[in-house]
Amino acid sequence: MNWGMMMTDHKHVDDTMLDEMFAAARADAPEPDAALLARVLEDAADVQAGFATASVPRAPRRARGSGFFDMIGGWTGLGGLVAASSFGLWLGMSSMPGLTDTFGLPGYESAAALESLGDDYEYLAALGEF
């Protein structure tokens, strides 16, 4: 009988003993209590709510006055409106007495001046001045 071997087996912690202790530790795993599980779940809900906020597309903000802009037909409509307004303004201004030179058309004063030229008008016209 090998007494030395037996002494070794009995006196020291061996692999079998250690394996039994590992098994005991596995069986003795701490279980999370209800409070911890609730805290973890609460964290999950908070984080998940953040995902929802980040993924929902926000409605584009409408600029002030954009309703009127849309109503007149956008940029195209605005261009037409400006052109029409300018033409109307031109018509209005050009028919006013005394403002003829502004738009290069002969008005009342110009006509009166031409009449005062008398015969000289015929002469000047022949020189190409008018």
Added chain:
Amino acid sequence: MMQMPLDDLRKLSDDTLLLMFAGGDEYAAGALNARLTPVVLAHAYRLLGDRAEAEDIAQEAMLKLWRVAPEWRMGEAKVTTWLYRVVANACTDRLRKRRTIDIDSVAEPEDGAPSAADRIQDRSRAEALQEALGQLPDRQRQAVVLRHIEGLSNPEIAQIMDLKVEAVESLTARGKRALKAVLEGRKDELGYDDD
């Protein structure tokens, strides 16, 4: 979004549930919580030996999991592998802080005769092992716990600990030798008599 019954959710893999969580499924978090919080709590407890601190780490690790969900890539890594790593890093930080605080007040244990073991009577084998694990260097403890208590393979442990498989084998072997030495003085107390 259409929800699945809880029984069906339990059959799904961790990463599938995580993607469902990211997609807004309200039950996926419950299934993952029930499955993974016990795992991270147990691992944190085995590395720290303190229930309250282990609970903090478990909540912290799960919070990181919820946050990483939208970026999780299916099939690239196991969720548990990632979690073991997060837990181990958090525990290492805690242990480092603990040592900084206690360095002057706690005496270093003598080889083969842990002072804590002498003070504790009638503890179960699991508790004695936990005490003994606390005497190991951090990396040895982590490797031993992952291999012999969590039951992971050496390649998986290598991935978690960022080591080569050979280094894991060496760490676990040295860890077991150290555990045997630490537990030697508590054989009788644990029901292993000499007869």
